[in-house]
Amino acid sequence: MKRSSSKTCLTVIAAILGLGLAQTAAAHDQAGSLTLAAGTKATDYYVATCFSDPNLGGGAPADNLFFQIKDTSPGGNLVGMTVVNNAGPTNLKAATTIDSDGSDAVYSTGQQIQAGNGDYLITVFHTGAAATESYTFIYHCQTANGTHTGTSINRLSNQ
Secondary structure, X not given: OHHHHHHHHHHHHHHHHHHHHHHHHHOEEEEEEEOHHHHHHOEEEEEEEEXXXXXXXXXXXXXXXEXXXXXXXXXXXXXXXXXXXXXXXXXXXXXXXXXXXXXXXXXXXXXXXXXXXXXXXXXEEEOOOOXXXXXXXXXXXXXXXXXXXXXXXXXXXXX
């Protein structure tokens, strides 16, 4: 009886872990903080890259990068992010979103930049007085029909 119960427990754990992995494949989270030492000018920089992935979206190219941010620190300051994609010398695209209520668990309004495969520059900033502000943002590349595709990120600067 113990063996059967242990087997069932392992099966349930494997199923839960599998669901967690499926969820992380659909979107990416990035956590960070803007430090008091950097003052009001504290800004974190990242570069997210969208690419065709044969394991996601059937290998179709990315159409856009979706993103939104959440302030995870109490206090009066707000956090926001701006994403820029330079799809060519005359086709610069940018969008900004700000978490308008840092005291709740709700993310900012989601934004998209439609610029296909390539690099998207991400700037995370805060408003108001110098303080340490923590944040989490969601980002993921999507095909034209909204299916998740290849997405990676690198932190360039952590203030």
